[in-house]
Amino acid sequence: MYKLKNIISQALIFNSLFALGITEATAAGANVGLATVANQTVEANGIKFSFRSFGKKTGTPIVFLQHFTGTMDYWDPAVIDGLAKSHQVIVFNNTGMGHTTGKVADSIDQMTKDANAFINALGYKQVDLVGFSMGGFIAQELAAAHPDKIRKLVLVGTSNKGGGDHLLKVLGEAFAQANIDPRQYLFFTQTANSQAAAKEFIARSSTRKDRDPEISKEDMNSHAKALITWANTPDPEFSLLKSIKQPVLVVQGSNDTMLDTANSIAMYQNLTNAQLVLYPDSGHGSLFQYPADFVSKVANFLN
Structure with missing residues (x-):
């Protein structure tokens, strides 16, 4: 078992690598999208x-609810911009990010x-959620606690509560990879096609x-x-999942080694009203490997 302090130290390398290779934004005059739209702010409970x-x-x-250590800039423009063609899309940084x-x-x-405070501040009576990885943990909790506010949810590359048996081990292995962005190891399989994606x-x-x-x-x-505690808190009866009555689309790769693909199948089986999409030759970030198909399936589900 990898020690938490080692994971934190190695994760700093993870985020430093994320920042490499940043290029110029889309040329002036291009359509508004994730890479070009202006940042906005809204205040709630003393947090801006x-x-x-x-x-x-x-x-x-x-x-959209983001993964461990991720900001708005770690979303895939192909996904966000694609869904913006048929929906209002909202990405945000939670407290301290x-x-x-405020403090994380x-x-x-x-x-x-x-x-929830952020969503309330926007003034919407009802929203849909897309929760990726740790964002999927938050999405489940929001849907269970606020059934009238959350209409539908999409849970991607995530897990049921208590399903993080391999989390620390796989994170440690990813940070140990030399000369590659750890997302290549964590979010994708090691085949040529997946690595090209x-x-x-x-x-x-x-x-x-x-x-x-x-x-x-x-x-x-x-x-x-937060990540490790929730992922290792037992919920043997799947009580959280069973309390979610809204329609749910569960999306996962065929070989997610960080949050086991088997967990997504268990989620599908224990949710009251769920559909399941499993993508071939893909890992934790299947939505980034198949962005066009993901956008199509999510748009159809939400509509």
């Missing part, structure tokens, strides 16, 4: 949340409360010029505590 919102103004807006003020929470419970995703997600600040070591420690 940074967010970006654009897309079609009709229908239920989609709020990026340009959002060290529990999923507090992150959920903060995300990894490089394309990393290039797409590195295009914004005025990027969010990277997470600090102290805040990464808080993120890690």
Whole structure:
């Protein structure tokens, strides 16, 4: 078992590598998208949340919940911009992340409360959620606690509560890889096709010029505590999943080694109203390997 302090130290390398290879933003005059839209702020409970919102103004807006250590700039423009063609899309930095003020929470419970405060501040009566990885933990908690506010949710590359048996081991292995962005190891399989998709995703997600600040070591420690605690808190009866009555789309890669693919199948089996998508030759970040198909399936599900 890898020690938590080693994971935190190695994760700093993870985020430093994320910042490499940043190129100029989309040329002036291009359509508004994740890489070009202006940052906005909204205040709730004394926290000034940074967010970006654009897309079609009709229908239920989609709020995106991000992975461990990730800011708005770690979303794939192919996914966000693709869904913006049919929906209002909202990406944001939760408390203490990026340009959002306050102290990063060290529990999923507090992150959920903060995300709920952000959604309330936007003034929407109802939203859909896309939760990726740790964001999927928050999405589950939000859907269970606020059934009238959360209409539908998409859970991607995530797990049921207590399903993080291999999390620390795989994170440690990823950070030990030399001369590659750890996302290539964590989010994709090691086949030629998957690794080619990894490089394309990393290039797409590195295009914004005025990027969010990277997470600090102290805040990464808080993120890690929240991630590991929730993922290792037993819920043998799947009580959280069974309390979620909204329609759910579970999306996963065929070989997620960080949050086992088997967990997504268990989620599908224990949710009241769920559909399951499994992508071939893919890992934790299947939505980034198959962005066009993911956008199509999510748009159809939400509509």
